[in-house]
Amino acid sequence: MTTTPTTEPSPTAPETVTHSARTGALRVLLRNRLAAVALGVLVLMAVAALLAPWLAPYDPAAQNLLVRLKPPAWQDGGSASHLLGTDQLGRDLLSRVIHGARISLLVGICAALLAGVVGAACGLFAGFRGGRFDRLLMRAADIQLAFPSLLLALAIVGFLGSGLWNVVLVLGFTGWVSYARVVRAEVLSLRSRDYITQARATGVKDGTILRRHLLPNVTAPLATIGTLHIAAAIVAEASLSYLGLGVPKEIVTWGAMLADGQLYLGTAWWVAVFPGLALMLTSLAINITGDALRDVADPKAYRR
Amino acid sequence: MTRSTAAPLLRQVAARLGTAIGVLFAVATLAFLLVRLSGDPVKQLLPPDATAAQEHTLRAQLGLDQPLIAQYGDYLWGLVRFDLGDSLVYGRPVADVIGERLPATLELAFGAMVITLLIAIPAGIYAAMRRGRAGDTSVMTAVLLGQSTPPFWIGILLILVFSVQLGALPASGYGTFAHLVLPAITLAVYSVAVIARLLRSSLIDVLGSDHIRTARAKGLAPGAVVLAHGLRNAALPTITVIGLEFGGLLGGAILTEQVFSWPGIGRLTVQAISDRDFPMVQAAVLFFAAAFVLVNLLVDLSYSLLDPRVRAQR
Numbered sequence: 048m049t050t051t052p053t054t055e056p057s058p059t060a061p062e063t064v065t066h067s068a069r070t071g072a073l074r075v076l077l078r079n080r081l082a083a084v085a086l087g088v089l090v091l092m093a094v095a096a097l098l099a100p101w102l103a104p105y106d107p108a109a110q111n112l113l114v115r116l117k118p119p120a121w122q123d124g125g126s127a128s129h130l131l132g133t134d135q136l137g138r139d140l141l142s143r144v145i146h147g148a149r150i151s152l153l154v155g156i157c158a159a160l161l162a163g164v165v166g167a168a169c170g171l172f173a174g175f176r177g178g179r180f181d182r183l184l185m186r187a188a189d190i191q192l193a194f195p196s197l198l199l200a201l202a203i204v205g206f207l208g209s210g211l212w213n214v215v216l217v218l219g220f221t222g223w224v225s226y227a228r229v230v231r232a233e234v235l236s237l238r239s240r241d242y243i244t245q246a247r248a249t250g251v252k253d254g255t256i257l258r259r260h261l262l263p264n265v266t267a268p269l270a271t272i273g274t275l276h277i278a279a280a281i282v283a284e285a286s287l288s289y290l291g292l293g294v295p296k297e298i299v300t301w302g303a304m305l306a307d308g309q310l311y312l313g314t315a316w317w318v319a320v321f322p323g324l325a326l327m328l329t330s331l332a333i334n335i336t337g338d339a340l341r342d343v344a345d346p347k348a349y350r351r
Numbered sequence: 352m353t354r355s356t357a358a359p360l361l362r363q364v365a366a367r368l369g370t371a372i373g374v375l376f377a378v379a380t381l382a383f384l385l386v387r388l389s390g391d392p393v394k395q396l397l398p399p400d401a402t403a404a405q406e407h408t409l410r411a412q413l414g415l416d417q418p419l420i421a422q423y424g425d426y427l428w429g430l431v432r433f434d435l436g437d438s439l440v441y442g443r444p445v446a447d448v449i450g451e452r453l454p455a456t457l458e459l460a461f462g463a464m465v466i467t468l469l470i471a472i473p474a475g476i477y478a479a480m481r482r483g484r485a486g487d488t489s490v491m492t493a494v495l496l497g498q499s500t501p502p503f504w505i506g507i508l509l510i511l512v513f514s515v516q517l518g519a520l521p522a523s524g525y526g527t528f529a530h531l532v533l534p535a536i537t538l539a540v541y542s543v544a545v546i547a548r549l550l551r552s553s554l555i556d557v558l559g560s561d562h563i564r565t566a567r568a569k570g571l572a573p574g575a576v577v578l579a580h581g582l583r584n585a586a587l588p589t590i591t592v593i594g595l596e597f598g599g600l601l602g603g604a605i606l607t608e609q610v611f612s613w614p615g616i617g618r619l620t621v622q623a624i625s626d627r628d629f630p631m632v633q634a635a636v637l638f639f640a641a642a643f644v645l646v647n648l649l650v651d652l653s654y655s656l657l658d659p660r661v662r663a664q665r
Contacts, residue, residue: 190374190381195598195605197603197605197606198605198635198636201621202624203385205625205632282501285501286501286503289503290609302503309510312510312514316511319507323508326504327504330499330500330501333499
């Protein structure tokens, strides 16, 4: 199966990532106004997620049937005590959206980290060693790509049973392919460079070459893929929870809130709209940041 | 086609087919193992107060009392004969149930593909020709939005606007053209974004090459240059992605069918997973994998027809 060249960062990464290049990257990122706004949104989301128990005005699970399906504060019948209104059980939507950010970010970041570690290790080793392991790994990648990823996640979660960490595990282990492919391609192009040959000739051990000379050169593409993968994992978790097969119902998630809200679309639009907006905004902000990172990591884009 | 070009092409088809069958075999094995790892369907099917004897009878009926390797053999032998077993819920061959649901899913996928091509190709060409200007920026912003928005959220928004507020289109159900509109748009949004973006970037690459400069120097109109010389060369990477995106489209179909209660295979699959109807889950997984492998096989083979350079290499 063929890879998609433009959706992956260019294989021409700088030879070494120096400290000044890294701070330069941040400066370029911030000069891109859209990316700066996106980063701001992400920081806000992260703060909301971290401080959820203190920021949220109510317990997200506290039901109060006396105030069920109250509209947001600015609509007729709304009140300042429930800024974004309440759901069908009278639970405060603002508190639920804030608490939902925790699960989304937790699952997204953990899944991306897990996939990154597994994928980068496989890609480094396969690219460096080549041979049978490389062929086996690439065949496994092809097979995995032959599976619509949502279906794979659905099937595994459906069978393992729903659960927060099951979802993280599934999204982590199904996401390794893109990391492995990019790292492998990068290592293949670096492997025959003079400085690697020299390191080998002077008797540097393989492990040291991998760690000191190859790994630093693949961190830029890894960071880009990782960022974009966080968004993908957040959307995937929301999809699973929307289908009722992800995180258990007792935990507040945007996906499950959307599924609940869809039942009340005719009478109470806000139950579905606020978690949906939060989900879209988060995914959009992460994707903008990831795209900006890719532009920074790509030296061709750098010069433009 | 002369004999000299036909022989390598045939060999290539054979090699691709071999890989495709290998992939499907691996998927079938994985589906078999996953289902067995996931707990006991007998306990799921019987009421909690069922006796051990009842459990034993059902286990024997389903063939679950056999050793694993014998079950696997039966399963593979069944696959070869296109016998995927009986659904535990419907009590009928799963192939029949899937066959009944197939037209709805195909209709949805086809509708989405038509919308995708109608919007993505003009949008991609337009953005490439206006590179860096306002038109390009607005197309790329729309692309980013489309790529970041999960399909079920798009579906819910469309229902909110077109069904609840305007009352113009049905929010669920199946049968008429009006029922198809919202689900097809929902499913198309992501692929429109991906394909427009890719067509734009491959066109921009192609438009910088020598033969385009020659065509321009000859005095060809800009539109003609793009259509006659640019699009042909930008088609290859775009078609690759259409093939790869097909998997995403299938995943999107699962969600879209759920949002609009569309009676297709996606919804059948989600229901089967909840019900632990394992023959149905195995069959659905295989079905989706086979569809994906088939589309990508066609994509790979289409290169040779589209690009003489690929043909020469092989």
